[in-house]
Amino acid sequence: MNSSFFGWLIIMSDKLKITEIYSSFFGWLIIMSEKLKITELYAYIAENEEGEGVCGFWDADMDVFLPMVGADVARVKSIRDKAKIISRETGKKITLCRFSMREEIEVIDERH
Numbered sequence: 001m002n003s004s005f006f007g008w009l010i011i012m013s014d015k016l017k018i019t020e021i022y023s024s025f026f027g028w029l030i031i032m033s034e035k036l037k038i039t040e041l042y043a044y045i046a047e048n049e050e051g052e053g054v055c056g057f058w059d060a061d062m063d064v065f066l067p068m069v070g071a072d073v074a075r076v077k078s079i080r081d082k083a084k085i086i087s088r089e090t091g092k093k094i095t096l097c098r099f100s101m102r103e104e105i106e107v108i109d110e111r112h
Contacts, residue, residue, distance in 0.1 A: 041071055
């Protein structure tokens, strides 16, 4: 595993065909080995006094807070039990939403 001041580079291969994950202070970049296009996003949503928000949970293995979102049904199914636990423990209704309209607002390319 290679590391740098800005984060970690992990080379891996699994059934999701993830080949590289870059982590830095500013977030994560996951690179897939196939040219996939995200056409829809799923999110577990809850309401509070201020309106709606995306649910999330603390992943102790990765030591990070993860939002409950995904670009495919398999990911959403894999975190469904966590949504049930959050609903039970908070007494709030959790709704799974699918967002399917893609509009590219900005492309950020800082490669030199």
